[in-house]
Amino acid sequence: MNRTASIKDVATHASVAVGTVSNVLNYPDRVSERTKERVLRAIDELGFVRNDAARQLRIGHSRTIGLIVLDVGNPFFTSVVRSAEDAAALQGSAVLLGDSGHDAGREANYIDLFQEQRVQGLLISPVGDVTDRLDLLRERGVPTVLVDRLADESKFSSVAVDDDAGGYLAAKHLLDTGRRRLAFVGGPASIRQVADRLEGARRAVKEEPDATLEVLDSDGQTVLAGRGVGDMLVQRGRAELPDGIFCANDLLALGVMQSLTMTHTFRIPEDVALIGYDDIDFAASAVVPLSSIRQPTELLGRTAIELLSEEVESQNPVHRAVVFTPELVVRQSTAAAG
Amino acid sequence: MNRTASIKDVATHASVAVGTVSNVLNYPDRVSERTKERVLRAIDELGFVRNDAARQLRIGHSRTIGLIVLDVGNPFFTSVVRSAEDAAALQGSAVLLGDSGHDAGREANYIDLFQEQRVQGLLISPVGDVTDRLDLLRERGVPTVLVDRLADESKFSSVAVDDDAGGYLAAKHLLDTGRRRLAFVGGPASIRQVADRLEGARRAVKEEPDATLEVLDSDGQTVLAGRGVGDMLVQRGRAELPDGIFCANDLLALGVMQSLTMTHTFRIPEDVALIGYDDIDFAASAVVPLSSIRQPTELLGRTAIELLSEEVESQNPVHRAVVFTPELVVRQSTAAAG
DNA sequence: GCGATTTTTTGAATCGTTTCATTGTTACGA
């Protein structure tokens, strides 16, 4: 009975042709003031809302961009998502968000869905090796930008953060404040991010002849894993203790901090300096505010959208791999030793 | 040049009629094994992907559900979103996610967008008073379910968690473990959630003649605000100190915990018990694992989708307001006093 | 007031599906 009004209904109601209504919607200055007013009133009276499916069908493509992330709960991605949405909104597109949860199956589902929706393009932080799948997409005319993952530059554009540089930054900061016996705490070395951060730290330590770097393997990347490492350190004699600890992420660092401060055997930063990675909200409000490495997540999201737009617009696009440099955030946990 | 293949192309390539291809896609057993095979091969060879816009146009509605939350970064909503997505996927729908960020303008934009997309229905955690706006939607045939907000049951279905019950649960637990001088720490009383939790706590305290409840106003709901309250408490003499503290959320509680444990003047739970609300990930891995009240977020998301489906399916639906009861999670921070 | 020019308006064609009445085919019992 109360089917939603179509453009035709509006046309009838305003005694005008359908083309005119369409013009009012899309090229307002092609139509005279008088009729525009009449049409707008009709739209209002009928509560007309444009049917995007019909528009899409005619236009040939949608005004949406697909975005698939590994975990929306992860603050890193949450921030990327938000900035991507904002950047997309600015250029009149909307973002369809998919959370793969590190699951290749869900990822594939979203890719299918987005393809059926004829998204303008795809932003993806892939689970595993999906280059084959993405190659297909590319051939079918769906441009894709990889997020937080480097890509074959002859095929895709990508945005990422330089983890090696971040690792260097963290270790260098510890060295600059006078620490010499450093330790790196990090989860399985198989994770690229972890490996790169360690590599960067190694590079910084090599620059100081008298500095050493010890690697402490953690069982995962959680607060609990950090506490495990911390407890182990507390067992050691004071002489054996590193005087600067760099953790592969903030959760680990917070765990280490808990262990060290709880027992009150060691003080941060006097006895040992501590720095994390990611600069999550909790870092600033830790018992001892935690120094950290901040990744430019807003920039990541925005740039990803921009790269995608480039690809959408040009016929044979030049792919670009944009790598951002993270930023050092100094707080109390690495204040100068005295 | 390499426009994506349409159903017509597939039909030609497989030497069948377009209707047959459609049948293969939608009613596979209406078509013989032989032709089905031919059509499927053609689909594969041409890399055909169904155009959802055209399908939608014909069908009259989409297979998507709009979901607008106040803040995707908030673990509460993150969890609701995820479970809603899962529940929707199970019934063959996809979720379009919008983050209003507590901004009425962005909220309105998303409502417009979703309406143009002809979503099957809308799940929304509204910013302010949008009942007028939602009324309009309802009249236009877009069923809506309110999330985390009670609604006029004659108009909308809704899912929410009983904050009063949660407050009662927390206070009762403190009382049950022998505490008598309770304190409630909470942000502006204008926030309904905060007010309700306090009300519930009051109810529990009234049941114990010799118990008292002090209300400590916090400046917001952050770790820092909690630390402010904690510092203030530390200043007091031991006799003046409450022996059980209930914080309106976990962040506040963690802040309070930092203050109390850092100075080492008071011990948790021996001198004072502490309980939070929300059971965020950090609660379990705090210095002293934090007792908390867990909200059944997965259930919320799932139920919201179910209520929406009911409305979509029936012509003149009965609206239901589903209220869930939160759950007590006991950890070390409220262990019996001794 | 007239022709030329510019501005507005018109409406049929189109996009790619699904639907469904119709036609074509096959199988089977008599």
Place this chain on the structure above:
DNA sequence: TCGTAACAATGAAACGATTCAAAAAATCGC
């Protein structure tokens, strides 16, 4: 072999927007 029922395949119409060539109306200069 024929009639009938069951099953398969067909293809035109419809969904609601945009486009664009063509028609209509308004404006202008003289």
